[in-house]
Amino acid sequence: MRGAPTTGGNETGFRRADARPPLTPTLSRKGRSGILLSLLLLLLLAFPAVAVEPEEMLKDPVLETRAREISRNLRCLVCQNQSIDDSNAQLAKDLRVIVRERLTAGDSDTEVIAFVRARYGDFVLLKPPVTGATAVLWLAPAGILLLAGIGVLLFLRRRKSGPATPAPLTAAEKKRLDELGGGDAA
Amino acid sequence: MALTRRHLLYLAPLALFLVLAAYLLAGLALDPRHVPSVLIDKPVPDFALEGIEGGDGLSSKDLADGEIKLVNFFASWCIPCRAEHPFLMRLKDSGVKVYGINQRDKPEDAAAWLVRLGNPFAKIGADRKGRVSIDFGVYGLPESFIVDGVGRIRYKVTGPITNAHQYDDLVAQIEALRK
Incomplete structure (x- = not known):
């Protein structure tokens, strides 16, 4: 039966969990830990690859x-x-x-x-020396970090001072507001 | 609305990105396989090699003969060298002296290769251990050097010359040095 189509087992087409044997063989708990142990032991054989003869x-x-x-x-x-x-x-x-x-x-x-x-x-040389040609390579990370640092500092300083409180309304603005509020009186 | 200083500041990251992108884009056009030689404008390394089968051989003194010449590193086991070979024959026929350094080859294989395909080389040195190749900074085959009359390396071709365009480039380099 193993390997047979998985649908069509019953009229609805849905497969019940216990209807047929699982597609992959199950192992006993003991067998499973045995495999795990041998895999771990195999890892011990993984020496770093070195070409020196x-x-x-x-x-x-x-x-x-x-x-x-x-x-x-x-x-x-x-x-x-x-x-x-x-x-x-x-x-x-x-x-x-x-x-x-x-x-x-x-x-x-x-x-x-x-x-x-x-x-x-x-x-x-696998580690490039600092020369005119590689200066950008060596200095860019520090430069970007510096720029980002300045940005963060500016941002924090601005946030500390909080949003600016708006200036009180001038007489002209008060008048205009009154006009808008009391449109029907005009 | 006019651009204020603040607006320009917002554009700074974009500008920075564009500069970086242009820089990296230019880098994409470079071939990582092509490592520039540090020996350009330096005298050829000192060497004295025997011939492949007891022939004359080649030494650094031969390269200071007052003429512009090509020094080609080749081997019979090197397939790209086979593709390059007709162009070396053409160069020799055009009157340019070509010297060969045969790298890590069996002498009988190298000799048979030259008999079968023709010999473009005025003189050949057998670099059996590959040490002279290392002194020249060779890291693959074939590689060729244009050496001037006093034995200074003036130009390097890494990899085979396999088309008319590369060949014309090489000839143009030689012509420029002859002036």
């Missing part, structure tokens, strides 16, 4: 940590939104090896980054 790694753990840190901040120009630490592209692999070679040769972190930057430009 074992033979690339340096034996010195201090240097390797520095290499990883540098690699995470260098863009892979082939995939553009991945760092060379995450990317499997050949260029990313070559650059990872170069980073490690330079560190082994005694370069400082800044020197290694400068080496790559001299070849690929600022775009290779």
Whole structure:
């Protein structure tokens, strides 16, 4: 019966909840918690994806940590939104090896980054440096916040003073009001 | 009714929005795949490469020969290079010197590729480890550089030259530098 059309079970066309077996198999409470537990255990297997291959790694753990840190901040120009630490592209692999070679040769972190930057430009840095071209990018959030702050301040100050009370009616206005009110007397 | 200062203030956010929109709209026309080279107007990196199958090879000294030339990074495994190839042949036939740097290729594959399609290159260096390519800031194949007579990089083409329009652009760049 499973998989049969769901309508037409009775004359009205409405299906009663208990009329036929449910379309999806139900599980016992025990079976359900078992599945939940195995799903949670599967989550433990979810390591962050990293492209660094074992033979690339340096034996010195201090240097390797520095290499990883540098690699995470260098863009892979082939995939553009991945760092060379995450990317499997050949260029990313070559650059990872170069980073490690330079560190082994005694370069400082800044020197290694400068080496790559001299070849690929600022775009290779995942965090753009403050230059003339990127000033707008860096200053815009602060500028917008400042403008919004000034706006809010002005608004609050105006609200505090409350709505202005209208000036008392002048003699001429009183006269006009009387005229309007007593139209039939005119 | 005349516009008061207050009315102008109400228009300020709209004006700000329009400026921002124009700025971002202009940005849409930029190609994120096209990363400008930092090496423009700088001398070519120092290198000395062997030939693909024991040929002459290519070194940075060859690029300072007093002529305007094209340096093309290619490989036999690179499909866009195959599409670009006829235009390199045309450039060579028009009298422009073209030098090749063969990136991460098997020498026999590269040699067979050139025999089958024709060889547009005056000299070829085999960049087996891809290090010279990295020194040139190459991040994909093909890429080409116009190098002047004293060995300075003057212009970069990222990606293949596959139509007459791109080819004419390149020739115009070379002509402009020859003057």
